[in-house]
Amino acid sequence: MIRSLVGYATFALVAVFAIKVAFKLLGLAVGLFWTLMWLAFVGFVFYLILRLVSPSAADRVQEMIKGKPAA
Numbered sequence: 001m002i003r004s005l006v007g008y009a010t011f012a013l014v015a016v017f018a019i020k021v022a023f024k025l026l027g028l029a030v031g032l033f034w035t036l037m038w039l040a041f042v043g044f045v046f047y048l049i050l051r052l053v054s055p056s057a058a059d060r061v062q063e064m065i066k067g068k069p070a071a
Contacts, residue, residue, distance in 0.1 A: 051058040 047058060047061065050061065
């Protein structure tokens, strides 16, 4: 009986540790995703303002990012 209790207790400790690690990794992934989304939004706003102020400069930025269009 003691052996069974020790086995269940060990399993519970391992399970709690695994759940903590899984949620930390999930939190890291979600945090990275939202950071990337925020940076993409800031870049979009910057590009939009540049497009309104100087369309030719925005065209050069777009060409630099995407490359020259095919002939």
